[in-house]
Every structure is written in C-alpha cells, then in structure tokens.
Amino acid sequence: MKDDEHVVILGAGPAGLATGHELSASGVQVSVLDRNDFVGGLCNTNVHKGYKFDLGGHRWFTKNEDLNTWFRRLMGDEIVWVERISRIYYDGGYYSYPISILNVIKNAGVFTIMHAGVTYLLSAVQYSIFNKSIDNMKDAYVAQFGGKLYDMFFRRYSEKVWGLPCEKLSSDWVSQRSAGLSIWTVIQESLLQTKSDNESLIEEFMYPRDGYVRIPQRMAEDILDQGEANEILLESTVTRINYRGPNDFEVVYKKDNGEEQSVNASKVVSTIPLGVLPRIMQNPSCSQEVIDAAKGLTFRALITVNVILRKERVSIDTWLYVQDEDILFGRLHEPKNWSPAMVPDQSTTSLVLECFCTKDDHIWEMTDEQVGQRCVEDLEDKLGFIKASEVIDFSCVRSLQAYPVYDLDYADKIAVIHEFLGQFEGLHLVGRGGTHRYNNADHSIEMGLLLGRKILGQDVDYMDVNTEPEYHEIKSAKEPARDFYQVEGECK
Numbered sequence: 001m002k003d004d005e006h007v008v009i010l011g012a013g014p015a016g017l018a019t020g021h022e023l024s025a026s027g028v029q030v031s032v033l034d035r036n037d038f039v040g041g042l043c044n045t046n047v048h049k050g051y052k053f054d055l056g057g058h059r060w061f062t063k064n065e066d067l068n069t070w071f072r073r074l075m076g077d078e079i080v081w082v083e084r085i086s087r088i089y090y091d092g093g094y095y096s097y098p099i100s101i102l103n104v105i106k107n108a109g110v111f112t113i114m115h116a117g118v119t120y121l122l123s124a125v126q127y128s129i130f131n132k133s134i135d136n137m138k139d140a141y142v143a144q145f146g147g148k149l150y151d152m153f154f155r156r157y158s159e160k161v162w163g164l165p166c167e168k169l170s171s172d173w174v175s176q177r178s179a180g181l182s183i184w185t186v187i188q189e190s191l192l193q194t195k196s197d198n199e200s201l202i203e204e205f206m207y208p209r210d211g212y213v214r215i216p217q218r219m220a221e222d223i224l225d226q227g228e229a230n231e232i233l234l235e236s237t238v239t240r241i242n243y244r245g246p247n248d249f250e251v252v253y254k255k256d257n258g259e260e261q262s263v264n265a266s267k268v269v270s271t272i273p274l275g276v277l278p279r280i281m282q283n284p285s286c287s288q289e290v291i292d293a294a295k296g297l298t299f300r301a302l303i304t305v306n307v308i309l310r311k312e313r314v315s316i317d318t319w320l321y322v323q324d325e326d327i328l329f330g331r332l333h334e335p336k337n338w339s340p341a342m343v344p345d346q347s348t349t350s351l352v353l354e355c356f357c358t359k360d361d362h363i364w365e366m367t368d369e370q371v372g373q374r375c376v377e378d379l380e381d382k383l384g385f386i387k388a389s390e391v392i393d394f395s396c397v398r399s400l401q402a403y404p405v406y407d408l409d410y411a412d413k414i415a416v417i418h419e420f421l422g423q424f425e426g427l428h429l430v431g432r433g434g435t436h437r438y439n440n441a442d443h444s445i446e447m448g449l450l451l452g453r454k455i456l457g458q459d460v461d462y463m464d465v466n467t468e469p470e471y472h473e474i475k476s477a478k479e480p481a482r483d484f485y486q487v488e489g490e491c492k
C-alpha cells in the first residue's frame with residue numbers, strides 16, 4: 001500500500017469496524033462514517049433505565065478458530081459463557097431447538113414422529129433418487145427434513161420472519177443456515193444421547209458481559225488508539241460518492257444538523273445496503289436497469305419491544321421461538337439469562353420481544369405504545385409468562401434494515417448491481433447489507449478482517465465467508481486452531 005492511503009469506511013457496524021481494525025493495526029489511516037449516533041449497527045445494545053437490551057439476542061459463535069482467537073484477544077475478561085437453551089413454542093407446547101426426536105415424541109406422540117418419518121422417506125425418494133429440483137425455501141426444507149417436520153417447525157416461523165410464503169423465498173437462505181445438517185446428526189444427538197467424535201450441535205456460546213455492543217465498541221476503541229488521524233464520524237449519513245478515477249474518491253455526507261461535508265478517499269469500503277450504494281455513486285451514475293435492481297433488494301424490518309419486569313425470572317431459555325400467527329412477536333429472550341450484568345437489580349428482570357414486519361405494514365404502522373401493549377397482552381394471555389401488573393416499563397426500537405430478503409430473483413439483481421459497481425476501482429463491498437447476504441456478526445467481522453488483509457495486499461477471498469456447505473450450528477472437533485488474524489499490538 002502507498003503511504004498516503006486513506007480508507008473511508010461507510011458504516012460503523014461490525015463489518016466496517018473490523019475492516020478499520022485490521023487496516024489501522026497496520027498503520028493505514030481510516031475514517032469510519034455512520035448515520036447513527038452510536039457504533040455497532042444491528043449489534044447495538046440499548047440502555048433504558050439501567051437495563052441493557054440487545055437488538056434481539058446476539059450470541060458470539062464461529063467455527064473459525066482463528067476468529068475465536070482474535071475475539072478472545074479483543075474482548076479479554078469481558079467474555080461470559082452462556083448455556084444455550086432454545087425452544088420453539090408450537091401448538092401450546094414447547095419443543096427443543098435444534099429439533100430433538102425424543103422431545104418431539106414426548107410432546108407430540110409416536111404417531112407424529114411416524115408421520116414425520118414417512119414424509120422424510122418420501123422426500124428422500126423424491127429429492128435424492130428422482131432428483132426433484134429445489135426451487136424455493138419450502139423445497140429446501142422439505143428435502144432436508146420431510147413435509148411433516150417442515151410444517152411443524154419451519155413453515156410458520158419462516159413466514160412470520162419474512163412475511164412471505166416459503167414458496168416465494170429463495171432456497172439459498174436454507175443452504176446458508178442449515179446446509180449439511182443431517183437428520184442423522186439430530187437423531188444421534190437426541191435419540192441415542194451420544195455425541196459424535198467429530199461434530200456436535202452447539203450447546204454453549206460466548207457473550208460480552210455488558211451486551212453485544214461491546215464487540216463493536218472494542219473495535220472502535222482500538223481504531224482510535226492506533227493514531228490521531230483515524231476518526232469515527234457519527235450522525236454522518238453518506239449521500240454521494242464522486243469517482244474521480246482509480247483509487248480517488250470524494251465521499252459526501254450529511255451531518256444530523258443538515259450540514260454537508262466531504263472527505264477524500266483512496267479506497268472506499270461500503271457496508272451500507274447494496275440496494276442504496278449504486279444510487280449514490282456518481283461519475284458515472286447508474287442506469288435505470290441498475291436502479292430497478294437496487295430497488296428490488298429489500299429488507300424485512302424489526303421492532304424490538306424491551307420490557308422491564310418486577311419479577312425475578314420469566315424463563316429458562318436463551319431464545320424462545322414463537323410460531324403462532326396470533327402472537328405479535330416471533331422470538332423472545334431474557335437478557336439476564338445471558339449475563340446478570342444486563343439488569344441493574346437482580347430481583348427484577350427484562351425481556352426483548354422481536355416483532356418482524358415490513359415498513360408501512362400493519363405492525364410497522366402501530367404506535368410504540370400499541371406494539372408494547374399488544375406484546376404484554378400476548379405474554380400474559382397467550383403464553384401465561386407474566387402478569388401485566390408486573391410490567392415496570394417498556395420501550396420500542398425500530399430497525400428498518402434488519403433482514404436482507406432473499407426473494408426468488410435476488411441473486412440476479414445482485415449480479416446487475418455488481419456489474420455496475422465493478423467499474424469503480426478502489427471500491428469494496430462488505431457486510432450484511434453491504435453484500436445483501438444473511439450474515440451473522442461473526443461472518444461480517446470475518447469478511448471485514450479479510451477485506452482489510454486484501455487491501456493490505458494479501459491474496460485472500462473475503463467473499464467466500466458464509467458460503468461454507470456446512471451447518472453453522474455444528475461444531476466440528478476437527479476444526480484446526482490457528483492464529484491467522486493476529487496482528488501484534490492490535491488489541492488492548
């Protein structure tokens with residue numbers, strides 16, 4: 001790299017900060033711009049009356065031991081270990097997640113499991129022997145689990161998250177989330193109560209004691225400590241990028257007070273939505289075809305309802321998935337079960353309820369008060385978890401770009417956009433919205449670190465992250481322990 005490199009990073013979420021972390025550790029000057037007044041993007045932790053609420057429970061988990069080593073060094077003694085207890089609320093009963101065959105028999109009876117077995121065999125014949133094509137999310141689930149388990153555990157929840165029938169969603173989401181999960185692993189884990197020498201389903205995970213936002217905050221602290229020239233500019237919405245030639249950009253941003261400012265960059269790293277970026281690029285600006293493709297890359301939104309309760313504990317779960325359509329939220333977690341430090345008074349507790357929606361739909365149009373009241377009613381009347389009188393307070397947080405939607409032609413739209421953006425030498429895309437890829441935070445961080453390496457001149461493929469043909473809930477005992485991301489002095 002040249003000495004006068006100045007990398008401008010759009011977005012102070014995990015992906016942008018990881019890129020900045022890797023670059024600044026090698027002495028490259030970075031400016032990170034974000035429209036929010038906080039760092040962390042979707043990994044933010046909101047604080048209300050001393051109670052800390054992630055934007056939906058965020059766990060740290062990666063199968064990449066290099067990255068775990070990097071993470072441990074970054075977070076030091078802030079890490080706590082959390083036992084994973086996830087359940088699905090289905091038809092008035094609670095089922096373990098990941099699915100356990102014994103638990104299904106206990107809850108739904110032998111007839112249901114026989115029904116599941118028959119539909120699984122049927123789909124095995126259709127998809128494995130007769131090579132039936134997998135055209136959408138429903139096909140992908142049925143091929144993997146059979147029709148009955150799909151209907152019990154995947155259809156209703158997926159449709160609640162995405163707001164679309166599974167037939168209208170791409171199978172890619174299933175391949176990214178549960179490819180490689182064999183029904184035999186599930187049977188072995190649950191029925192035989194044994195663990196394979198090579199792989200097992202994840203049972204515990206790491207978490208930052210004071211909330212997930214500590215991960216991006218730690219990266220931001222390191223970036224600023226690496227040199228006075230580095231900056232993280234908040235309340236700065238990027239509105240325009242002028243391309244003046246290879247590795248020569250002007251990034252224009254608007255401060256929250258309305259003032260327009262700009263910064264020059266030799267490289268631009270974008271984590272802002274892939275559907276937005278082409279429309280703010282200039283010289284050249286994009287065609288109508290690219291605009292249409294960009295508009296077609298949509299997100300599912302999220303309203304998280306944060307409830308403070310005069311009660312010691314509500315549940316044992318790390319997550320509870322709620323499938324029923326007549327319950328407004330789709331998932332809940334109790335922050336105290338992740339780390340006691342999430343509540344200021346141990347005789348009280350709190351809940352985070354995730355309501356999936358789309359901008360302007362009937363849920364999004366509800367006021368915060370209405371959403372909160374409705375969630376409290378559902379908790380009391382439908383789940384019997386609390387009494388309304390135990391509620392001390394609630395607040396709502398709205399996130400418009402929570403889940404990148406994989407509709408049936410999203411990959412074609414991405415290809416059109418990539419072709420346009422490919423002409424800007426020195427522009428790099430990374431992250432969840434930035435690549436329109438359903439990344440976890442660890443994926444976004446890994447992509448960001450690798451992109452940093454690439455900009456530093458190494459031959460790495462950061463776009464390969466989160467494309468592994470292996471189930472992400474399986475931890476392999478064969479995973480090699482390496483230390484690829486170590487940069488001397490990069491962490492406190």
Ligand SMILES: Cc1cc2nc3c(=O)[nH]c(=O)nc-3n(C[C@H](O)[C@H](O)[C@H](O)COP(=O)(O)OP(=O)(O)OC[C@H]3O[C@@H](n4cnc5c(N)ncnc54)[C@H](O)[C@@H]3O)c2cc1C
Pocket residue numbers: 010011012013014015016033034035036040041042043055056057058059060061236237238239271272273302354402403430431432433434439440441442443444
């Ligand atoms: C409910 C929920 C639960 C999750 N649970 C987990 C979990 O358990 N484990 C896990 O690992 N991951 C989890 N994730 C995923 C995790 O939050 C994301 O993968 C991660 O935040 C993505 O990081 P990113 O930097 O790629 O994107 P983001 O976090 O979206 O960051 C992008 C940043 O760009 C900024 N930006 C956008 N447009 C502009 C603009 N024009 N100008 C300036 N700035 C802009 C945004 O403000 C944002 O800060 C969860 C996500 C959700 C929604």
